Amino acid sequence: xxxxxxxxxxxxxxxxxxxxxxxxxxxxxxxxxxxxxxxxxxxxxxxxxxxxxxxxxxxxxxxxxxxxxxxxxxxxxxxxxxxxxxxxxxxxxxxxxxxxxxxxxxxxxxxx
Amino acid sequence: xxxxxxxxxxxxxxxxxxxxxxxxxxxxxxxxxxxxxxxxxxxxxxxxxxxxxxxxxxxxxxxxxxxxxxxxxxxxxxxxxxxxxxxxxxxxxxxxxxxxxxxxxxxxxxxxxxx
Numbered sequence: 333x334x335x336x337x338x339x340x341x342x343x344x345x346x347x348x349x350x351x352x353x354x355x356x357x358x359x360x361x362x363x364x365x366x367x368x369x370x371x372x373x374x375x376x377x378x379x380x381x382x383x384x385x386x387x388x389x390x391x392x393x394x395x396x397x398x399x400x401x402x403x404x405x406x407x408x409x410x411x412x413x414x415x416x417x418x419x420x421x422x423x424x425x426x427x428x429x430x431x432x433x434x435x436x437x438x439x440x441x442x443x444x
Numbered sequence: 445x446x447x448x449x450x451x452x453x454x455x456x457x458x459x460x461x462x463x464x465x466x467x468x469x470x471x472x473x474x475x476x477x478x479x480x481x482x483x484x485x486x487x488x489x490x491x492x493x494x495x496x497x498x499x500x501x502x503x504x505x506x507x508x509x510x511x512x513x514x515x516x517x518x519x520x521x522x523x524x525x526x527x528x529x530x531x532x533x534x535x536x537x538x539x540x541x542x543x544x545x546x547x548x549x550x551x552x553x554x555x556x557x558x559x
Contacts, residue, residue, distance in 0.1 A: 336486070363544040375448070375550040376534070383545060421487070425544025429500050431477065432543060434487040 338435035355422035469537030
């Protein structure tokens with residue numbers, strides 16, 4: 333059974349702080365690693381889909397890296413803003429079945 | 445393009461009843477996946493449909509079923525509801541149905557409460 337772990341479970345930071353979260357996954361049978369942002373009362377929104385070892389992707393102040401050999405991905409937020417407050421989910425596309433396996437998420441709260 | 449829509453948004457049922465939830469994907473998307481989220485759990489995969497065929501099913505009892513129509517709209521049905529079925533049910537669509545590597549576009553979810 334493939335298992336995706338995210339840490340920390342929650343994070344409280346001050347506006348302007350930079351922060352990062354971790355997503356760990358089994359490195360065998362890897363196809364892709366997804367990151368989604370889920371704001372309260374909204375739909376999960378895709379941030380990145382990464383497929384290659386060493387991939388680095390960036391969208392504004394948010395960036396992500398991928399290490400498929402050791403089975404982890406980092407998501408970085410530079411200069412956190414209150415509007416960054418959300419749950420950040422990672423999901424593994426791996427194994428023989430056509431589905432995503434999600435972690436339980438990291439809840440980020442940014443205090444003004 | 446309009447986003448993924450789900451109806452109804454909220455639903456209250458009693459134990460033993462059955463429920464049908466609907467998901468309309470983004471126009472042109474042929475793959476629809478369904479997920480269940482309960483407190484403390486990540487999104488748990490229920491099933492995935494592509495071109496009216498169920499290709500994958502998660503580890504849920506047979507009370508959970510679904511289907512997809514020729515216009516790619518999908519429904520999921522839960523029969524003989526139990527208290528533990530109270531959850532947020534999300535659907536997501538993608539274009540080519542390669543769920544592992546394609547961006548998934550999520551709907552707002554249906555929140556089901558079973559009393």
